[in-house]
Amino acid sequence: MSVAQQIKKVTAKAITSLYNIELPQESILINATKPEFEGDYTIVLFAFVKQLKKNPEQLGNELGEYLVKENSELFTSFNVIKGFLNLTVSNNYWLHFLSTNYNNINFGIKEKTNAKVMVEYSSPNTNKPLHLGHLRNNFLGWSIAEILKANGNAIVKTCVVNDRGIHICKSMIAWKLFGNNETPETTHTKGDHLVGGFYVKFNDAYKKEIEEIINTGKTKEQAEKEAPIMLAAQQMLVDWEAGKPDVIELWKQMNNWVYKGFDETYKKIGSNFDKIYYESNTYLLGKNLVKQGLDKNVFYKKDDGSVWIDLTKDGLDEKVVQRKDGTSVYITQDIGLAEQRQKEYNAQQSIYVVGDEQNYHFKVLKLICKKLGLPSADGIYHLSYGMVELPTGKMKSREGTVVDADDLVAEMINIAKHKTEELGKVKDFAEDELTELYNTIGLGALKFFLLRVDPKKKMIFNPEESIDFHGFTGPFIQYTHARIKSILRKAMVNGQWSIENNSPLTIQHSLLPLEKQLAVQLEIFPAIIEEAATEHDPSKLAIYIFNIAQTFNSFYSQHSISNAENEEKKLLRLQLATLTAQILKAGMSLLGINVPERM
RNA sequence: GGUCCGGUAGCUCAGUUGAAUAGAGCAACAGCCUUCUAAGCUGUGGGUCAUUGGUUUGAAUCCAAUCCGGAUCACCA
Incomplete structure (x- = not known):
């Protein structure tokens, strides 16, 4: 306790x-x-x-x-x-705390319970590469999964790939029109980037056509509807739903290019999933639930055949759940998928890591599931996070004003390389060790930057200013860890601390202020993990480990560990340092960040 | 227009189940490497907590109104 x-x-x-x-x-x-x-x-x-x-x-x-x-x-x-x-x-309390926990790798980690939680994150569209917003989403999802795991939950990480729909058809049409049979191999381009390029090309061509039509005297609305390239994309969607072989084949081919690209990115950033759902397999789910809902009088049918739910009594609006042509809308698919996942995994909680622009959608989703009496309803939790914006406003992939994930990751790793070379502390590292170190530091800086702020808040990213490596940053914490490990290595002789009298601490004289402060902070690690879990907020943990690192560095600058005043002090400080390093490592790993032994 | 979210130092953000003199980082300035890694440490300056009123022993935090910014309210996803 x-x-x-x-x-x-x-x-x-x-x-x-x-x-x-x-x-x-x-x-x-x-x-x-x-x-x-x-x-x-x-x-x-x-x-x-x-x-x-x-x-x-x-x-x-x-x-x-x-x-x-x-x-x-x-x-x-x-x-x-x-x-x-x-x-x-009492000092005895802190001394006892340190001596019993300093070597406990599982300090703060709870025993496994029967609770199962599903965490859905990332959920990309297959018409364009991942961007900075996806990175925030991925890091958040990954981290919250780790945090919940540390709290004893069994976790199923899942991803819903939006692999069908009009956006994909736009890229496909553009490839057919302007692609000259280009492939990732012939152009030496990552598949997701190649496909994303055609999505931009589609919109360029679409804009041009609209202008031309407007010049013939028609209104903007008319032009938007009549533009041939848009009609072609819509026709392609119809053909896709009808299963037209050549369309399906092109669709498969282009999606595979994208998946290969995604895999590379996920691998680089250290993300993965236990179960991937493809919307092309799940978009028809939920149709049977519409029938059920009608039978239960939860839904009602309008004269034109469309099906609705009236949520005005709950302070919301009337929502359509099935179009008049009998096809299902987005929310219906989500209801169906919620039911499907419940059947497959039976998780107590299902966390959706999705941007705050969909707050309303998830309110409606949960409410409808409740009214339908689905067992999954109560466990639906929307982990809503703010958009990442540029100083100029929102990122728009249609207009090509996005910070590309691969580019940003590469840039961060490159900066890590330059800074490391400048400092020149790891000249004895082998090539592959250096590569690993640059990855660790570059990604550490990026992940920490995105996770250190409250998920709910939107954040502004200025591409002109590079992400810092000093102060409240990932590299600062990684550095502190490496520094401690260096001390601990040097304090070891034949696998043991070189202390003359290795008996348990009995010092009765007072702990120095910084020794005490560090011990007090270390002791609350389990409470912080719990708080991060109940609040679904990794930033709580990020702030905490930063504070620990800060206190340790102050302590370090004022007191010597290996040349402590006496052997008891030395033992005490080695324990403090060991537990600090342990908590920095464990805390960072809950954020999905590695810490190096040396840097 | 309805609903929801936000506004704290020049910048980025903590603090918001009410509690002591509102805290960090960056930037600026001044110091600290013959001693365990200076990606570090120490110090200085910097605030109408958007505004006004209210509740309270006590309000950045709760309530009301107002101003500013954003999201959302599609037979789009």
């Missing part, structure tokens, strides 16, 4: 025995004591002065005295300032 929990527990007990009042532990508010005051943890007294009818000062003193007296193994002293009771936790 963490100190914070223990303090709550004994405080509740103390209040009961002192004042004969039962207080739930959750109502006790405790904080880390601010550095300018003496103490480690602070009980905020205002919360229950009313109930106890005491002034805060008196309550604090009575409570403090009782707590220290009854829990002498936990507390050594207290002080009361205004409405705050500051408690100093």
